[in-house]
Amino acid sequence: MLDNLKGKKVLIRVDFNVPLDNESRITDDTRIQRALPTIKSVLEQGAAVILMSHLGRPLKKLNEDGSIDKAKFSLKHIVEHLTDVIGVDVDFAQDTVGEEAFDKAHSLEIGGVLLLENTRFNKGEKTGDVEFAAKLAKLADVFINDAFGAAHRAHASTTTVTNFFEAEDKSLGLLMADEINSAKKVLNSPQRPFTAILGGAKVSDKIQLIDKLLDFCDNLLIGGGMTYTFIKALNGKTGNSLVEKSHIDLAKELIAKAKDRNVDLLLPEDSLCADKFDAEAETAVHPTMQIPDGWMGLDIGPKAIAQYAKVIESSSTVLWNGPLGVFEFEKFSKGTFQTADAVATATANGAFTLIGGGDSVSAINKAGLADKVSFISTGGGAMLEYLEGKVLPGIKAVS
Ligand code: AMP
Numbered sequence: 001m002l003d004n005l006k007g008k009k010v011l012i013r014v015d016f017n018v019p020l021d022n023e024s025r026i027t028d029d030t031r032i033q034r035a036l037p038t039i040k041s042v043l044e045q046g047a048a049v050i051l052m053s054h055l056g057r058p059l060k061k062l063n064e065d066g067s068i069d070k071a072k073f074s075l076k077h078i079v080e081h082l083t084d085v086i087g088v089d090v091d092f093a094q095d096t097v098g099e100e101a102f103d104k105a106h107s108l109e110i111g112g113v114l115l116l117e118n119t120r121f122n123k124g125e126k127t128g129d130v131e132f133a134a135k136l137a138k139l140a141d142v143f144i145n146d147a148f149g150a151a152h153r154a155h156a157s158t159t160t161v162t163n164f165f166e167a168e169d170k171s172l173g174l175l176m177a178d179e180i181n182s183a184k185k186v187l188n189s190p191q192r193p194f195t196a197i198l199g200g201a202k203v204s205d206k207i208q209l210i211d212k213l214l215d216f217c218d219n220l221l222i223g224g225g226m227t228y229t230f231i232k233a234l235n236g237k238t239g240n241s242l243v244e245k246s247h248i249d250l251a252k253e254l255i256a257k258a259k260d261r262n263v264d265l266l267l268p269e270d271s272l273c274a275d276k277f278d279a280e281a282e283t284a285v286h287p288t289m290q291i292p293d294g295w296m297g298l299d300i301g302p303k304a305i306a307q308y309a310k311v312i313e314s315s316s317t318v319l320w321n322g323p324l325g326v327f328e329f330e331k332f333s334k335g336t337f338q339t340a341d342a343v344a345t346a347t348a349n350g351a352f353t354l355i356g357g358g359d360s361v362s363a364i365n366k367a368g369l370a371d372k373v374s375f376i377s378t379g380g381g382a383m384l385e386y387l388e389g390k391v392l393p394g395i396k397a398v399s
Contacts, residue, residue: 005047011140015149016053024077038146038173048108054120097135105139119157128160137164146173149379151394158394182375191316199224200322208388219264223324239291270301279329299325300335309342321356344372357383
């Protein structure tokens with residue numbers, strides 16, 4: 001990150017897209033916490049900080065009269081908490097590039113922090129609009145992008161804005177660097193054995209990642225809804241489980257590729273099944289290859305939990321993305337939480353463990369194991385795309 005910021009105004013794109021409850025209180029401030037090292041480093045260098053972020057999808061969820069729901073999507077809700085955790089009174093501009101933002105940025109003193117209103121209140125944000133980006137750039141001398149969670153989007157505040165700064169006046173932030181280094185530890189010559197755990201609902205969302213991982217992982221553990229498309233590909237009986245019929249052939253190809261590459265592609269030996277998709281459903285354990293009609297697999301079963309834990313705990317590198325069952329329902333959360341335990345044990349044994357975003361992060365947090373794994377990514381989609389080998393526009397723009 002830039003280290004010559006004395007006397008400068010520094011525009012930092014952060015990812016403050018935090019979950020809020022009905023009273024607009026922050027329910028998980030992880031993303032704010034993870035942005036603090038960059039913010040504090042810039043302040044310690046004797047600079048002023050202007051923060052910008054998106055929050056939710058305000059233009060997709062307009063009020064009935066077509067106006068933006070500012071009460072819901074305003075970043076003003078996080079100002080008080082931000083003030084507490086930075087330790088500096090954070091000022092707030094009720095617009096992103098309007099008169100108020102401009103005046104407040106202009107009069108901001110060294111050591112001061114200004115937060116701009118939600119970038120997505122502006123139509124030009126998502127379209128990468130040049131005029132909007134130019135106005136953002138006018139607010140500061142230097143630009144730092146620390147929003148890994150938004151790095152896969154070529155938006156005005158992540159990408160276009162960089163065009164208005166000279167190479168020596170823009171850089172990635174500390175969180176970005178951490179995210180990239182962690183992903184690289186997995187992608188480039190990982191310590192072996194390297195085990196990837198992939199869960200989640202659909203195989204169709206993860207095909208590219210599976211395909212890429214088969215090039216270099218040693219074990220690939222499959223869980224979640226995507227299991228049953230693979231089971232169908234092996235001519236198993238899936239009952240009412242989630243199967244993506246259009247992807248059965250692809251699952252066959254992935255199984256063949258795993259064999260070809262000597263990758264141990266494991267499917268759960270047994271499944272915890274439900275008689276309906278419901279938190280209070282009746283449950284029964286069945287071999288995953290023989291799920292009777294009327295039953296659907298909603299979690300990996302007890303044998304699979306033990307089978308997977310053994311592999312995970314003897315690995316030196318572990319990548320985990322996606323829950324192994326419908327963990328939102330307590331009855332079907334055991335596979336995911338036991339997997340979280342196994343990943344923590346592997347870490348204690350010396351493995352490098354990367355949790356790749358989204359629901360697996362929330363599972364690790366719920367299990368209270370966040371500080372027992374090596375790295376938790378703040379970017380779900382961004383981390384997936386990075387691991388798939390894609391170039392993320394937000395990173396490319398400043399690199
Ligand atoms: P993803 O966003 O693809 O990581 O998927 C996460 C979702 O997958 C969660 O909401 C889980 O409830 C869901 N999921 C996990 N296992 C299953 C399953 N066996 N059947 C249906 N949905 C599942």
